[in-house]
Amino acid sequence: ASWDAFVAAVSKERITLGAALESASREDLPGGGWRVRFSKTFDLETAQRAKELLDGTLAGLAGRPLPLELAAGGAAPSGPIEIVDPSVPETPGGAPEGSRWKDVVEDGGGTAGGAGALKKAEGVFGGKARIVKKPQ
16 A cells, blocks of 8 residues: 555545545554554544544555554644635635735734634644734
């Protein structure tokens, strides 16, 4: 079983788990199978909850059961990841028709959308969140 095929098969069942596997590192185990290391505890816990799915997917691809160990200690992501929705173009003068803007407050007061919320999101998802100003 190849790693790419394994990640693709898992992604078809659970896309967030597939994304966690894409950012994880892996080591070959003697006799076959892998040790998968996650840099974020959240990703490790997600994988542990889906261990049965992971084991079944690997066995299905390999044609036999193979050991799959899940561990912490993977390399941290190399930099911020920008998530862009290409269906919503950047439009000077406001939001495109049929969509809504949600302004981010920069006061750091922990209000919804404030700097406190950004720090919380960074803790859950990893990486670095930043405020992107919309055109005036």
